[in-house]
Amino acid sequence: MRIDMPGQRRVLGFLFAISIVTYLDRVNISIASAAIEREFGFSRVHLGTMFSAFVLGYMLFQIPGGSIGDRFGHKNSLTFALLWWSVFTGLTAWAGKGFLSSWLGLLPSFWAMRFLVGIGEASAYPCANGIIGHWFGTNRRALAAGVMFAGIGVGSAVAPPLIAWIMLRFGWRSAFQLSAVVGILLALCFHFAITERPSQKPAEIGATKTMQSSLERGAVQKAPATSWKEILSSSRVWILVISIFFFGYVTYVYYFWFYLYLVEIRGISLFRSSFVTAMPFVAMALSAPLGGWLSDRQIPRLGKTRARRRVAAGGLIAAALLIPCGATTANAYLAVIFLSLGAGSMYLAISCYFATALEIFPDRSATVSGTMNTGAGLGGVVAPILTPWAANRFGWAAALSLAGVFSLIAAILWQFTESPEPVLQMDNSTTERVSTSTWD
DSSP: OOSTTTHHHHHHHHHHHHHHHHHHHHHHHHHHHHHHHHHHTTHHHHHHHHHHHHHHHHHHTTTHHHHHHHHHHHHHHHHHHHHHHHHHHHHHGTTTTHHHHHHHHHHHHHEEEEHHHHHHHTTTTHHHHHHHHHHHOOTHHHHHHHHHHHHHHHHHHHHHHHHHHHHHHOOOOHHHHHHHHHHHHHHHHHHHHOOOOOOOOOTTOOOHHHHHHHHHHHHHHOOOOHHHHHHHHHHHHHHHHHHHHHHHHHHHHHHHHHHHHIISOOOHHHHHHHTHHHHHHHHHHHHHHHHHHHHHHHHHHHHHHHOOOOOOOHHHHHHHHHHHHHOOOOOOHHHHHHHHHHHHHHSSHHHHHHHHHHHHHHGGHHHHHHHHHHHHHHHHHHHHHHHHHOOOHOOOHHHHHHHHHHHHHHHHHGOOOEEEOOEETTTTTTTEEOOOSSSO
């Protein structure tokens, strides 16, 4: 279960760093939103539409981004995507002034920049998941995905105090410009340091004995490429899409509204909130690899389906209980503890989602991952708008408790998921289940 093969640590290190940057660029606008609101006179609903503009671009380009990665290479596609969204993150600093606002209008100029950032980030996790498929075997994929997704928690934890400090010292525009520089430098380093696949030949890098002997005899028949019809008609894919919609809704409540909830509803000071806001994301950073490790560890005993189902559903059920507890408790700091534990419990499931998506159709791994993650993006489109609407109408306790209900629905749907075993067709017309991955 260790990650110790040549190059694996380097690959995961870069994917972890890219994951940090994706969420630094994703949540920086929520931290800067109070300053943007004051400068331009935007309403809270206007801010919600800015948040949703990012997620709309992110959602719409998940499938194209994954498909491009499968066709042109996951590494090159991820490099280009990182450059793209970093440039438009920097340009967000000029969204409220200059020719863009005079041409499109003040609010639409922010929509346009956030939409374009979302388009770039859409390719990130489908392509990164494809790289994991090349470098890691069945019994390590959930752990590898969990380490990568720990970057989400780290990035989201680092962003609030970092962006708040930059804003207070240099203004909110500098936060976007610095984020852009970091992303561009990381893209260049990643491109020259990482290969699409391990450099060795498959027979030299840990394929199973069955796979090796079959290759030597030339007995393995190459499976036909998976078609779009197969992907879109797969019940396995659609269950993941629907489940991760509810998962995505909950996560985006944290990304876009948790900071303002602490400041304006719980009455925690602006600067202190920038640190307290990090707690759910620290919990996510710890639980994402933990969930992957627990899932992979149980595969030999339970099989992939039951192992991933147990970890994912258990985490989501715990979140469904903890989030309403945090929403309804009177003590502000106790609420933060409950909500942080809820976020951590929920993120036990993230690696199970992506490890399962990776193996449904291995030759179209990024496309399937993008299709699945479209569901999460749709949840992210709904959450920034539905959450303040529900809060205005029913109160913040009800709005956050709704997120707990959605976590429970996601858990229930995991009872219908399956993690298929790879199947090789042998020359004697029999089938044998083996791992088809590189590092098993």
